[in-house]
Amino acid sequence: MARSIVWGAVLLVCVWSSPALASPVKTVSCNLDRYRAGGGIKAVSQDNQLELRWAGARAQQMALRLKLVGGEPVIDQLKVGESVVAEQARIEFHLVTGMRRISRQQILPLRELGVSIDEKELDEHKWDAFWDSPLDLRAPPQGSAGRQLSSNQPPVEGIGSQPGLPRKSSEIARTQARYAVDHCAVTSNDARLSVAYSGVHAGVFSGKLVITVYQGTNLIRIEYVASTTEDSVAYKYDAGLSGLKVKRESGVMWRDTAHMPQRYSLTGKANDGRVAIHAANRLIVAETGNGAIAAFPPPHTFFWARESEKNVGNNWYRKDRDLTFGVGIRQAEDEIVERFRGNWALYSAPPGTEQHMAFYLYPAAESAAAGFDGALEFTRGDRFKALPGYKVMAHHFHTGMGERLLEAGDLDMRLRDFEPLRSAGVDIVGVADIFPEQRNPGGPKRLEVMKAYFEGAQRTSDDDFLVMPNVEATNILGGHWDVMLSKPTLWMESRAANQPLREEVPGFGTVYNLVSAADVMQMVDRENMLIFMPHPRTKGSTHYPDAIADTAAFNSDRYRGIGWRWGMGSDLSERRLSEKRVLPLFDEMNNWAAASGSKPKYLISISETFDKEPGDDVYANGPVSYLKLQTLPKLGDYSSIIAALADGDYFVTSGEVLIPSHGVNGKGRTATYNAQVEWTFPLDFVELVWGDGKRIERKVVDASNMGPFGSHRFSIAFDADSAKWVRFAAWDSAGNGAMTQPFKP
Numbered sequence: 001m002a003r004s005i006v007w008g009a010v011l012l013v014c015v016w017s018s019p020a021l022a023s024p025v026k027t028v029s030c031n032l033d034r035y036r037a038g039g040g041i042k043a044v045s046q047d048n049q050l051e052l053r054w055a056g057a058r059a060q061q062m063a064l065r066l067k068l069v070g071g072e073p074v075i076d077q078l079k080v081g082e083s084v085v086a087e088q089a090r091i092e093f094h095l096v097t098g099m100r101r102i103s104r105q106q107i108l109p110l111r112e113l114g115v116s117i118d119e120k121e122l123d124e125h126k127w128d129a130f131w132d133s134p135l136d137l138r139a140p141p142q143g144s145a146g147r148q149l150s151s152n153q154p155p156v157e158g159i160g161s162q163p164g165l166p167r168k169s170s171e172i173a174r175t176q177a178r179y180a181v182d183h184c185a186v187t188s189n190d191a192r193l194s195v196a197y198s199g200v201h202a203g204v205f206s207g208k209l210v211i212t213v214y215q216g217t218n219l220i221r222i223e224y225v226a227s228t229t230e231d232s233v234a235y236k237y238d239a240g241l242s243g244l245k246v247k248r249e250s251g252v253m254w255r256d257t258a259h260m261p262q263r264y265s266l267t268g269k270a271n272d273g274r275v276a277i278h279a280a281n282r283l284i285v286a287e288t289g290n291g292a293i294a295a296f297p298p299p300h301t302f303f304w305a306r307e308s309e310k311n312v313g314n315n316w317y318r319k320d321r322d323l324t325f326g327v328g329i330r331q332a333e334d335e336i337v338e339r340f341r342g343n344w345a346l347y348s349a350p351p352g353t354e355q356h357m358a359f360y361l362y363p364a365a366e367s368a369a370a371g372f373d374g375a376l377e378f379t380r381g382d383r384f385k386a387l388p389g390y391k392v393m394a395h396h397f398h399t400g401m402g403e404r405l406l407e408a409g410d411l412d413m414r415l416r417d418f419e420p421l422r423s424a425g426v427d428i429v430g431v432a433d434i435f436p437e438q439r440n441p442g443g444p445k446r447l448e449v450m451k452a453y454f455e456g457a458q459r460t461s462d463d464d465f466l467v468m469p470n471v472e473a474t475n476i477l478g479g480h481w482d483v484m485l486s487k488p489t490l491w492m493e494s495r496a497a498n499q500p501l502r503e504e505v506p507g508f509g510t511v512y513n514l515v516s517a518a519d520v521m522q523m524v525d526r527e528n529m530l531i532f533m534p535h536p537r538t539k540g541s542t543h544y545p546d547a548i549a550d551t552a553a554f555n556s557d558r559y560r561g562i563g564w565r566w567g568m569g570s571d572l573s574e575r576r577l578s579e580k581r582v583l584p585l586f587d588e589m590n591n592w593a594a595a596s597g598s599k600p601k602y603l604i605s606i607s608e609t610f611d612k613e614p615g616d617d618v619y620a621n622g623p624v625s626y627l628k629l630q631t632l633p634k635l636g637d638y639s640s641i642i643a644a645l646a647d648g649d650y651f652v653t654s655g656e657v658l659i660p661s662h663g664v665n666g667k668g669r670t671a672t673y674n675a676q677v678e679w680t681f682p683l684d685f686v687e688l689v690w691g692d693g694k695r696i697e698r699k700v701v702d703a704s705n706m707g708p709f710g711s712h713r714f715s716i717a718f719d720a721d722s723a724k725w726v727r728f729a730a731w732d733s734a735g736n737g738a739m740t741q742p743f744k745p
Contacts, residue, residue: 028068030184030195040215041193043186049076050186052193056080056218057374060365064213064220066195072179073197073209075241078293080218083365085291090243091209092328093177093224093357094274095202098134100234100348101162102126106542109479113547122163126232128538128569128581130305133344134234135333137167175203177224191215191705192682192733196225204228205235205355212733214682216707218374221733223358227349234346237357238274240295240328242320247289252317252327253368254279257615270321274330276313281382282620284315285371286327294362294371297329299379299620300577300654301358301735304347305567307340309420309609309616329359340610345570353573358734377709378680378734382619384425384655391629393641393650394421394622395430396472396482396534396563396606402433402453411455416613422465424619427632428641429465431457432472432482432534432606447490447508454488458635466632468641472534477517477553479533479544482563482606486528486639495519517553524558530645532604534563537581545585549592557599560645562586563606564623564652564739575684576731577623577654587689587696590742594693594724600742604645605652625650626658648741656680657730657738664720664745671720671745673728678711681732688716690726690745697722704733720745 030050035043041054049067056062060081067076078086102122106129110117126132183198194212207226213219224237244250252264259280277284283296297314312332319325335341349355364370376382384392399417421429433453435446450471457467471483475493491512495501501519505511512523524531531553533545545562548554562585566577576583582603589601607622628649633640644650651659662675673688683703690697699716706712718726726745731737 028181028184030186032186034185034187035193036188036190039188039190039193041188041213043188043193050195052195052213054193054213054215057216060218062213062218062363064211066211068181070179071181071199073181073211078363080291080363080365083290085288085293085363085365086241086244088243089241090326091222092238092240092242092326093202094238095175095177095205095235095357096135096237096333097173097175097203097233097235098346099164099167099171100126100129100134100232101132101164103129103131103162105131105539109540109542109544113543115543125538125542127348127350127571128542129345130535130539130568131343131345132162132234133334133342134167134346135172136341136344137169137172173203177202177209179209189705191707200224200226202226204230204233205349207354214707214733217682218362218364219378219682219708220361220363221358222361223356225354225356227352227354229351231351233349233351235349235355236331236333236346238316238328238330239357239359240316240326241286241293241361242318242326243324244286244288244293244326246319246323246325249287249289250325251287251368252325253285253287253372254283254315255372256280257311264317266319266325268319271318274316274318274328276330276332277315277317278311278313279315280311280615281376281379282314282329282617283372283375284317284327285368286317286325287368291363291365292368292371293327294364294375295327295329295359296362296375297359298734299656299736300566301570301572302329302331303567303621304345304570305343305565305608306335306621307343307608307610308335308337309612309618309621310336311615311617312336314617347570347572350571350573353571355572357572360734379619379656380680382424384619384624385658386425387626387658387660389628389630390626390660391427391632392425393428393430393605393625393627394426394607394618395470395604395625396432396608397429397612398433398472398608398610399431400433400611401431401456401469402449402451405452405456406449411452412459413456414460415456417611418460418465418467419614420612420616420618423614426624427465428468428627430468430470430484432470434472434474446492447505447511450490451508454636461635463632468638474540476514476520477531478548478551479541480535480539482532482534483524484530484532484560484638484642484645486642487637489523489527489529491523517551521553521556521558524556528639528642530558530560530642532561532563534606535565535568535608536562536585538568545589549589555593555596555598557646561602561604562589564603565606565608566623575735576729577735577737587691590725591691591693591696594691600648600725600744602645602648602741603652603739619655623652623654625652648743651738651740653738654736656734656736657732659728659730659738659740662728662740664726666720668721669719671718673716673718673726673745675714675728675730675740676711677714677730677738679730679732680709681734681736682706682708683710684731684733686714686716686728686730688718688726688728690718690723692722693724703730
């Protein structure tokens with residue numbers, strides 16, 4: 001017979017008040033079939049409640065008592081040691097939903113390729129929309145609705161902006177999670193325990209509330225795991241803890257975007273709604289009188305892709321009345337940078353997918369500082385860790401550097417864009433500026449801008465920090481492509497009749513004139529360059545690189561691979577960052593390469609953002625690449641970076657998971673892949689992926705029994721005889737991860 005816990009459900013007196021006792025009206029059995037009684041975390045039932053006990057950070061004794069009140073799971077008591085840091089606290093989730101649409105930027109490459117743009121095509125690509133803003137009810141650009149895509153294709157409404165515009169207010173719904181728990185289940189292993197409460201509804205979503213605790217840390221993960229049957233759903237969520245008691249010592253603390261401490265004492269008037277806080281590190285701390293509770297989101301999966309890292313106010317507090325208050329996490333409803341307001345895409349929720357809307361609590365018995373410090377350990381203070389023998393590279397930033405320097409009339413002007421990157425532990429910034437033939441009529445021409453750009457990059461660099469000038473191109477090869485330079489090189493993307501491919505231009509030196517893929521590859525070969533497609537299968541590269549998979553340019557070893565960034569098609573059902581768009585393509589490409597006898601293709605981390613300044617949240621909004629380099633190259637000579645990228649001597653990461661070393665021992669069917677991994681958030685799983693040119697094999701190793709702040713050498717056996725390429729990846733419980741580049745074993 002299944003073991004179970006019997007709960008007594010009682011009624012709420014007031015929606016914003018602390019739960020009050022009433023007569024039991026319903027019982028719910030909590031299934032313990034998957035609870036490991038001999039594990040490190042104890043679950044004890046007593047008087048219609050569930051109490052969890054485990055060892056937290058520094059061997060502190062943690063205790064969390066959960067209770068069903070009116071069908072709603074409530075944190076009846078949370079203790080750190082002997083300190084009760086919260087009592088009768090409620091868990092809130094607020095959702096806003098809109099309609100997902102494909103963007104004009106995605107439609108245009110389909111049109112150029114002659115793809116038949118029917119409903120099936122639109123539905124497939126809408127989930128990867130970047131320039132979509134489902135909550136923006138402003139009128140679309142004028143004069144382009146109903147334009148035909150080609151002579152033999154029907155009109156698509158709103159191609160000038162997006163199909164189906166203008167948006168309607170009826171598309172947008174705001175709702176709060178409603179609890180009517182009808183089932184509870186506990187699962188655990190030696191390192192973690194989860195309690196899942198079914199019967200939670202929020203608008204078009206239905207699912208469960210899941211609370212997870214981990215051995216060896218005070219960290220508590222709370223998530224609404226839900227799905228919808230509706231089509232075209234885009235959404236955002238806010239979440240947090242309310243019902244915290246206001247005491248004389250209570251308050252709310254955060255650090256502003258200048259990292260200066262701020263505090264609200266809760267002695268002011270009650271709030272009608274949640275007060276938006278622009279906090280550094282996405283972190284707010286509630287002082288509860290007997291301790292503190294930090295609230296923060298997962299560091300990366302919480303963000304969909306934007307063109308900016310500006311802090312939009314990712315936290316909130318609310319004084320409910322004189323007796324209670326709350327804190328939590330939030331997403332704004334629009335972009336604060338006006339020129340990027342059309343890019344506020346929200347998350348995608350394809351029908352039937354299980355969306356994980358999560359936030360974290362970190363309770364501490366000491367002062368608010370202990371809450372800050374404990375929470376920030378998981379992102380190492382939002383700084384990429386320095387590893388011996390590696391340099392950290394962040395890539396694909398649009399700065400308009402050459403134009404800005406020329407407009408200022410000062411090539412020595414230091415752009416503030418690089419300061420937050422340097423502060424985050426980045427050693428190499430790969431800029432990827434774009435150079436039309438002439439940016440603006442009467443303004444500086446392309447060659448002038450490029451030359452100023454190359455010079456400014458060198459003047460900003462030193463022995464400890466390098467600005468590497470690269471170029472993003474949007475024509476000739478198909479889709480968008482980043483040219484990674486080994487040295488400053490000038491080129492035009494046009495050529496007049498009788499003009500040579502390569503010529504000397506007074507005042508500029510050697511200039512290439514490119515009009516074909518063959519021209520591009522000649523320059524790339526001669527000048528020791530590499531090419532990466534920055535955002536495959538979306539934006540202006542929709543249907544790419546698939547459309548050029550058979551071309552000589554793409555199959556060249558100089559066309560090194562694709563960019564990796566999450567958020568373009570953010571889908572919180574993914575266990576891996578960019579699991580549906582980039583990673584399947586990554587493995588498919590390597591099978592293409594294996595079948596053609598080419599070298600494996602690689603991933604490079606990209607960010608895709610524009611102007612930035614100190615206070616911007618660069619850590620959370622872009623991955624990095626750890627290149628095997630002992631020192632930074634000399635100014636103007638980026639060949640050692642090109643060599644590391646060309647040979648795959650690097651790994652990509654969100655920052656929390658690192659792979660300092662890896663390789664294969666043995667041969668054939670007895671081969672073993674060994675990888676040293678270190679991490680901050682509790683680990684989830686590691687995996688080995690390989691292919692033979694046709695099939696893709698995967699071996700996933702559960703690592704959920706490994707707690708926080710660990711290091712381990714994984715050894716995974718595989719059949720190297722069948723592998724033309726192999727790669728390794730590690731993923732943690734917060735959705736963060738790292739991947740090696742594939743190689744032939």
